[in-house]
Amino acid sequence: MDLYHIWCNLRPEIRDVEFSDSVDAYLDRLCEEGRIAGHRMTRRKLGLGPPGLGEFHIVIEVEDLAQLDRAFEAVSKREGPIEALHFAVNRYARDVQFALYRDFPDPHRERGGEKF
Numbered sequence: 872m873d874l875y876h877i878w879c880n881l882r883p884e885i886r887d888v889e890f891s892d893s894v895d896a897y898l899d900r901l902c903e904e905g906r907i908a909g910h911r912m913t914r915r916k917l918g919l920g921p922p923g924l925g926e927f928h929i930v931i932e933v934e935d936l937a938q939l940d941r942a943f944e945a946v947s948k949r950e951g952p953i954e955a956l957h958f959a960v961n962r963y964a965r966d967v968q969f970a971l972y973r974d975f976p977d978p979h980r981e982r983g984g985e986k987f
Contacts, residue, residue, distance in 0.1 A: 872908065873933050874972045878925040879964040887914075890963045894929060897956035906942040908932040925966050939971075 881890055891912060898910040909932040915925075933939040946957050 872974045873936060873939060874974075875931040875933065875939060876970040876972065877929040877931070878966075878968045879927050879929075880925040880966045881927070881963055882965050885963045890927070890960075893956070893959040893963060897953075897960050898929075898931065900953060900956055901942055901945075904945070906945055907938065908934050924968060927964075 881887065894910075894912050898907065901907045902909060911930050913928045913930075915928070931939075931942075933942065946953060948954070949957075
């Protein structure tokens with residue numbers, strides 16, 4: 872499983888629940904279409920967290936990089952219903968940062984050659 876991480880803050884005039892609803896609508900649609908495997912959103916609690924990362928954290932799960940690429944391809948066309956859902960999320964967010972992680976160790980990794 873590959874995990875696409877997104878951290879962001881909200882624009883000052885945005886209500887947190889509106890943002891949450893928009894993220895769910897957008898990512899639920901991608902999930903229903905089989906373009907992602909799952910997602911979740913969390914919010915920083917008690918102000919704890921690295922200062923450079925946003926208050927909100929979204930994790931998008933994909934089976935592999937090919938699935939992520941197909942999701943990017945669909946969204947980057949900037950057309951149809953998915954574009955309206957994507958725009959609804961982007962207009963609320965600022966200070967956006969991204970990262971890509973994977974489950975470790977990889978299921979196909981051979982054991983025995985580890986370096987210490």
